Amino acid sequence: MALWPAVYIAMLAAFTGYVVISRVPVILHTPLMSGSNFIHGIVLVGAMVALGLATTPLEQAIGFVAVILGAANVTGGYVVTERILQMFDRSGKKPGKRSLK
Amino acid sequence: MIDLTWAIDPVYIATIFFFIVGLQRMSHPLTARSGIVWAGAAMLIATFVTFLTPNLTNFALMAIAIVIGGGFGYIAAKRVAMTDMPQMIALYNGMGGGAAAGISAVALLGTTNAATASLAVVGGLIGAISFAGSVIAFLKLQGLMRPRPITFTGQQFVNMAFLTLAIISGVLVVLQPSWIPLTVSIYLPLFFILSLGFGFLMTLPIGGADMPVVISMYNAFTGLAVALDGFSFATPNYAMVIAGIIVGAAGSLLTLNMARAMNRSISNVFFGAFGATEEKGIEIQGSMKSIDADDVAVMLAYANKVIIAPGYGMAVAQAQQKVKELTDLLESKGILVKFAIHPVAGRMPGHMNVLLAEAGVDYGHLFDRDEINPEFPSTDVVLVIGANDVVNPAAHRQGSPLFGMPILDVEQAINVIVLKRGQGKGFAGIENDLFYRDNTRMLYGDAQESAGKLVQALKKL
Numbered sequence: 001m002a003l004w005p006a007v008y009i010a011m012l013a014a015f016t017g018y019v020v021i022s023r024v025p026v027i028l029h030t031p032l033m034s035g036s037n038f039i040h041g042i043v044l045v046g047a048m049v050a051l052g053l054a055t056t057p058l059e060q061a062i063g064f065v066a067v068i069l070g071a072a073n074v075t076g077g078y079v080v081t082e083r084i085l086q087m088f089d090r091s092g093k094k095p096g097k098r099s100l101k
Numbered sequence: 102m103i104d105l106t107w108a109i110d111p112v113y114i115a116t117i118f119f120f121i122v123g124l125q126r127m128s129h130p131l132t133a134r135s136g137i138v139w140a141g142a143a144m145l146i147a148t149f150v151t152f153l154t155p156n157l158t159n160f161a162l163m164a165i166a167i168v169i170g171g172g173f174g175y176i177a178a179k180r181v182a183m184t185d186m187p188q189m190i191a192l193y194n195g196m197g198g199g200a201a202a203g204i205s206a207v208a209l210l211g212t213t214n215a216a217t218a219s220l221a222v223v224g225g226l227i228g229a230i231s232f233a234g235s236v237i238a239f240l241k242l243q244g245l246m247r248p249r250p251i252t253f254t255g256q257q258f259v260n261m262a263f264l265t266l267a268i269i270s271g272v273l274v275v276l277q278p279s280w281i282p283l284t285v286s287i288y289l290p291l292f293f294i295l296s297l298g299f300g301f302l303m304t305l306p307i308g309g310a311d312m313p314v315v316i317s318m319y320n321a322f323t324g325l326a327v328a329l330d331g332f333s334f335a336t337p338n339y340a341m342v343i344a345g346i347i348v349g350a351a352g353s354l355l356t357l358n359m360a361r362a363m364n365r366s367i368s369n370v371f372f373g374a375f376g377a378t379e380e381k382g383i384e385i386q387g388s389m390k391s392i393d394a395d396d397v398a399v400m401l402a403y404a405n406k407v408i409i410a411p412g413y414g415m416a417v418a419q420a421q422q423k424v425k426e427l428t429d430l431l432e433s434k435g436i437l438v439k440f441a442i443h444p445v446a447g448r449m450p451g452h453m454n455v456l457l458a459e460a461g462v463d464y465g466h467l468f469d470r471d472e473i474n475p476e477f478p479s480t481d482v483v484l485v486i487g488a489n490d491v492v493n494p495a496a497h498r499q500g501s502p503l504f505g506m507p508i509l510d511v512e513q514a515i516n517v518i519v520l521k522r523g524q525g526k527g528f529a530g531i532e533n534d535l536f537y538r539d540n541t542r543m544l545y546g547d548a549q550e551s552a553g554k555l556v557q558a559l560k561k562l
Contacts, residue, residue, distance in 0.1 A: 003216075006332065006337065006342070009339060009342060009343065010328070010342065010346055013328075013342070013343040013346035013347055013350075014346050014347075014349070014350050016121060016347060016350075017124075017346060017347035017348070017349070017350030017351055018350045018354060020121060020124045020125050020128075020347075021124060021347075021350060021351040021354055022354060023125075023128040024124075024127045024128055025128065025129070025130070026442075026444065026451065026454075026469055027130065027442075027451060027454040027458075027464050027467055028127055028130060028133060028451065028454075029355065029358075029444075029450035029451030029454070030186065030190075030449055030450060030451035030452060030454065030455045031127065031133060031137075031451070031455075032124075032127055032351065032355070032450075032451070033190060033316065033317060033320055033351075033352075033355060033449065033450055033451070034186075034190050034193075035123070035124065035127060035136075035137055035140070036124070036320060036324065036347070036348040036351040036352065037190055037193055037194050037197065037320060037323075037348075038137070038140065038141075038144070039120050039123075039124075039140065039324075039344050039347065039348050040194075040197045040320075040323050040324045040327045040344060040345055040348040041144065041193075041197060042116070042120075042144065042147065042327065042340055042341050042344040042345070043197050043200045043201050043204070043323075043327045043330070043341065043345075044148060044167075044200065045147055045148060045151045045338065045340065045341065046200075046201075046204045046327070046330050046331065046334070046338055046341050047200045047203060047204055048148070048151045048152070048154075048157075048163055048167075049151065049154055049157065049334060049338070050203070050204045050207040050208065051159050051162060051163055051166070051207075052154060052156075052157030052158060052159055052160070052163060053156065053157065053158075053207075053211070054158075054159060054207055055211075056210070058210065059207050059210050059211065060159060060162065062203050062206045062207050062210075063159070063162075063203065063207050064162050064165075064166050065166075065199075065203055066199070066200045066202075066203025066204055066207070067162075067163055067166035067167060067170065067200070068166045068169050068170035068173075069170060069196040069197070069199040069200040069203065070170065070196070070197065070200035071166065071167045071168075071169070071170025071171040071174060072170040072171065072173050072174035072177075072193065072196045073170075073174065073193050073194075073196040073197040073200060074144060074148075074171070074174065075170070075171040075174035075175045075178065076173075076174030076175070076177060076178040076189070076192075076193040076196070077174075077178075077193050077197075078137065078141045078144070078178075079174070079175055079178035079179055080178045080181070080186065080189060080190065080193070081137045082134065082137055082138070082141070083178070083179075084183075084186070084455055084458075085130075085133045085134040085137055086134060087183075087455070087458040087459050088130040088131075088133060088134070088458050088464060089130070089131065089133075089134045
């Protein structure tokens with residue numbers, strides 16, 4: 001693994017995250033949190049590879065548990081976020097709303 | 102079979118693109134939902150292409166695990182009540198951390214490369230802490246464990262000992278020095294046990310009201326662990342690296358926001374055992390004066406402007422629906438109603454906003470502390486519903502443990518009505534002199550019942 005390209009990527013990702021997220025309004029902080037919770041659910045992909053490359057029974061067992069946890073993280077995070085945002089969607093369609101800067 | 106491995110990287114790149122677009126769309130409540138749908142679709146495709154990764158085996162195990170985990174995640178997330186959302190989010194976050202720790206463990210069992218191993222060790226440490234800490238947060242929020250800080254003598258020392266030993270064993274896992282007679286099969290499990298132990302221990306002294314900080318902090322931790330684990334494979338998984346770092350940034354930002362909203366440092370939240378002791382020796386002048394719902398209703402009916410300041414008590418009593426009814430009723434009488442939302446009211450960032458949105462309160466009614474504070478002096482009635490520490494004027498008193506915390510200045514309103522179950526203190530264990538003020542009246546009872554009584558009384562007027 002080349003060190004410097006990884007550092008470039010990490011730095012740019014951190015900036016992107018910071019910029020995108022600092023624009024999220026306070027009222028959406030819960031869905032932001034559960035949404036980012038869902039996004040780190042990408043760990044599922046890593047867990048699948050770890051299990052797929054596992055050779056010993058111990059590695060298989062750990063990989064199996066990791067995939068279960070990752071899959072729960074990803075589906076749970078998605079469903080929770082979607083449920084919350086659905087409510088904001090609905091409440092925003094009612095008359096008398098205030099525009100958010 | 103057709104070789105489709107070329108598709109993996111383009112799909113991962115698209116996934117990251119849609120994750121960022123999804124977060125971008127969260128900058129407005131009306132576009133936010135489409136954002137998460139895009140991100141979800143991208144995640145689904147990313148999961149499918151992962152099956153194409155070269156040299157994979159154990160496909161049956163993989164499919165079974167996905168069905169078990171995904172099924173649990175789906176059902177639990179569909180069923181959970183909005184009021185229980187904080188613990189659910191803590192739980193899913195912990196699972197992500199656990200998965201990251203698992204990936205590290207598998208990587209460490211396989212690799213001999215010191216660079217990869219050190220990243221996997223750091224990822225494993227952070228992931229395990231996030232897992233263990235989130236489990237404690239879940240237990241406390243779910244009420245399966247005492248939410249107050251759990252402290253014992255020498256706690257900091259024990260915690261530091263666990264962390265130091267975890268780091269030492271992590272270093273041993275990487276270096277595998279031949280002069281130590283033990284093998285990696287001893288200190289690898291030891292490393293994970295110590296890391297998990299540290300995660301448990303460091304969360305024990307943190308109380309319920311500090312959970313907004315804790316949950317967002319562990320969210321950042323899991324993100325970082327995922328990013329580090331992205332490097333633990335022979336070919337780095339950049340989708341994990343980038344997504345993990347973005348989550349790390351998001352979580353860190355929220356953590357700092359929450360801590361700032363309480364005017365406390367992160368280390369004070371984590372090591373201060375806030376709320377473990379009760380403040381003594383402060384004499385408050387005056388007495389608590391109670392009022393009944395009918396009188397409050399009259400007061401409300403003659404008001405021009407009413408501000409509602411909700412807190413965790415509203416969530417506990419599930420009062421949001423009744424509060425919404427009350428709001429509608431007041432508005433139908435031409436009274437201006439606004440909600441004052443303190444950033445740390447509740448048990449997670451944005452908790453009050455979610456509950457009120459669930460009840461159907463339009464988000465145009467919800468105002469931040471800074472937006473609403475100048476309006477209190479011109480407000481006829483403030484209804485404090487299940488909030489305590491975030492409206493405690495002790496925050497303005499030198500020497501109080503709350504000193505310096507920016508609060509909702511409800512005491513400046515003409516009348517303050519506090520809906521409260523009993524005479525107890527807030528989470529911080531500090532007497533609230535707001536309750537003793539001349540312009541304050543206490544409406545005792547369960548918040549949902551009290552709000553219901555107010556609705557009935559108002560209808561009769």
